[in-house]
Structure formats: C-alpha cells, structure tokens
Amino acid sequence: MTSTANPTPAPRPTHTGALNPARTTATAARVLRQLRHDPRTIALMILIPCVMLFLLRYVFDGSPRTFDNIGASLLGIFPLITMFLVTSIATLRERTSGTLERLLAMPLGKGDLIAGYALAFGTLAVIQSALATGLALWFLGLDVTGSPWLLLLVALLDALLGTALGLFVSAFAASEFQAVQFMPAVIFPQLLLCGLFTPRDNMHPALEAISNVLPMSYAVDGMNEVLKHTDMTAAFVRDALIVAGCALLVLGLGAATLRRRTA
Numbered sequence: 052m053t054s055t056a057n058p059t060p061a062p063r064p065t066h067t068g069a070l071n072p073a074r075t076t077a078t079a080a081r082v083l084r085q086l087r088h089d090p091r092t093i094a095l096m097i098l099i100p101c102v103m104l105f106l107l108r109y110v111f112d113g114s115p116r117t118f119d120n121i122g123a124s125l126l127g128i129f130p131l132i133t134m135f136l137v138t139s140i141a142t143l144r145e146r147t148s149g150t151l152e153r154l155l156a157m158p159l160g161k162g163d164l165i166a167g168y169a170l171a172f173g174t175l176a177v178i179q180s181a182l183a184t185g186l187a188l189w190f191l192g193l194d195v196t197g198s199p200w201l202l203l204l205v206a207l208l209d210a211l212l213g214t215a216l217g218l219f220v221s222a223f224a225a226s227e228f229q230a231v232q233f234m235p236a237v238i239f240p241q242l243l244l245c246g247l248f249t250p251r252d253n254m255h256p257a258l259e260a261i262s263n264v265l266p267m268s269y270a271v272d273g274m275n276e277v278l279k280h281t282d283m284t285a286a287f288v289r290d291a292l293i294v295a296g297c298a299l300l301v302l303g304l305g306a307a308t309l310r311r312r313t314a
Contacts, residue, residue, distance in 0.1 A: 071163055078167025083174065086141075096137050096175050100129035100183045108191040119194045123274040124247050126187050127206050130179050131213035131267065132238055138172050138217025139230040146221070165306040168218055169211070176210035197277035201287065205273040208294045212266055215301035222305065241267035246275075266297035 086093060107125060111117040184203045187193040195202060220237060224230040244254070244262040251262045262268045273290035280287070 074163040075166045075170060078164055079170035079174070082141075082168055082171035086171070086175070092137060092141065093175070096133055096172075097179050097182060099133050100126075100179060101186050103129050104183060104187050104191060115192070118191070119278075121247065122187055122191070122193045123195055123202065123278045124245075124271045126183055126193075126202065127209035127270045127274050128242065128245070128247070128267065130176065130183060130206055130210035131216075131270065132234075132242075133179070134172060134176055134210045134213030135217040135220075135238060136231070136234060138168070138214045139221045139224065139233065140217075140227050141172075142168060142218055142221035143224050143227055143230050162306045165218060165302055169214055169302055172214040172217075173211055176207060176214060180206040180210050195278050196281050197279075197283075201277045201283060202274065205270060205277065205291060205294070208273075208291060208298065209267075209270045212270070212294055212298040212301070215298040215305065219301045219305040238267075241265045244268065245271045247271055266294055269293040269297075 104122065104126065107122065108118050180203055184199065184206055188195070188199050188202070216237060220233045221230060224233060240261075244251070244258055244265060245267040246262070251259050251268060254262065269290040273287055273294065276284050276287035276290065
C-alpha cells in the first residue's frame with residue numbers, strides 16, 4: 052500500500068553560534084571578489100591615506116619637526132577614518148540590495164558574516180597600513196625613535212578598528228547618506244579629544260574623562276610611544292591591547308545588531 056502521508060519538509064537552514072572557518076573565509080573571498088571589480092573603492096581605501104600624508108608633509112615643508120610630531124598620530128587616524136567610511140557604505144549596500152537577506156537565509160551565522168567582512172577588509176587594511184607606513188618613513192622622512200614595525204602594528208590596529216566601527220554603524224543606517232552622517236557623530240568627537248591637537252591632560256576634566264574611554268585616544272598614545280621610545284614600553288602594550296580589544300568588542304556588537312533589512 053502506498054503511503055498518502057505528506058513528505059517531510061526539508062529542514063530550514065540553522066545558524067550556529069560558533070564561527071565556522073570555511074564559511075567565514077568563503078564570505079571574505081566573496082567580498083574581495085566584489086571589491087576587485089570596484090577600483091574606485093580600492094583606490095579610496097589604499098591610496099587616500101598615502102595622499103593625505105603626502106600633502107601633510109609638504110604643508111609643513113618649512114617645519115619638518117611639526118610633521119614628525121603629528122605625522123605618526125595621523126598615520127593611524129587616516130586609515131581608521133578611511134576604513135570606517137568605506138566599510139559602513141559597502142556593508143549597507145549589501146543590505147539594501149538584498150544580498151544580506153539572501154546570505155542570512157543560508158546556513159551562515161551572523162558571526163560568520165561579520166568575521167568574513169572583517170577578514171576581507173582587514174586584508175586591505177594590511178596593504179593600506181604597510182603602504183602608508185612605508186611612505187611616511189622612507190619617502191617622507193618621518194623621524195621616529197622606535198621600531199617601524201611597532202608603528203605598522205598600531206596603524207593596522209587602527210585600520211581594523213575603523214573596519215569594526217563601520218560594520219557596527221551600518222546596522223543603524225537606512226541609506227548611504229545616513230552612513231556618511233555617522234562620521235561626525237562617531238569619528239569627529241574622537242578626533243578632537245584624542246590628544247592630537249592638545250595633550251589630553253590639558254583638557255577640561257570632563258572632556259579628559261570622555262577621552263579616556265574613546266579608542267582613538269589610545270591609538271594616538273600608542274603612536275606617540277613609538278615616536279618617543281626606542282623599545283616597546285608597557286604603555287605601548289596597554290594601548291595596543293585596548294585598541295585591539297575595542298575592535299573585537301565592536302565586531303561582537305556588530306554581529307549582535309546585524310539585521311536582514313533596514314528599517
């Protein structure tokens with residue numbers, strides 16, 4: 052006798068909590084393939100920090116010491132700003148185009164998706180930071196006391212922090228214009244309070260207290276440690292760990308707030 056029971060429906064994709072390396076790397080490879088066909092975005096991420104450093108060097112052409120004093124800090128700030136802008140817009144474009152919803156309908160966890168984006172943009176951040184550091188040190192004559200490798204490390208951590216912040220804020224923007232509007236809210240206060248323009252201990256106590264919880268402050272402090280000390284200091288290790296920890300924390304928040312559709 053033939054059974055008349057309805058066939059068992061295929062199970063719906065489930066999202067596991069743990070990161071899956073295969074799915075993460077597949078996501079990163081897909082993002083990199085898309086970026087390969089967008090040369091303007093690649094140029095923005097890789098070349099703009101170099102162009103800004105080049106302009107800055109010759110703005111202070113008559114005062115090379117000024118470039119030495121602020122060049123190291125900006126070597127970390129420029130990649131952070133660039134990666135924040137590009138990552139937030141690129142991620143939002145995935146959501147508004149429906150790509151994000153299709154991906155999340157597959158057996159792909161939010162953590163895998165965020166980690167894949169971070170890995171893809173982090174790969175470009177390595178290239179960006181290496182080019183900017185090499186240009187500043189060996190072509191523009193930036194004079195630092197410490198190791199160039201420590202300078203590169205902080206620049207890379209700053210770029211990864213910018214990537215994490217961009218992924219996070221993209222969840223709260225409904226359009227690319229709104230994503231750009233987050234820059235004054237997220238980046239500019241950190242830029243003013245990070246100690247680039249005046250030492251943080253010279254600020255009003257309330258502003259100094261705020262600056263103490265902003266990650267860009269520790270990025271600038273880490274660069275200044277390399278600028279002034281020949282060896283790796285305990286303060287440098289603390290600053291680097293704080294920047295890295297903030298990047299990981301924001302990536303976790305980005306995975307938690309990731310949505311399929313914009314409101």
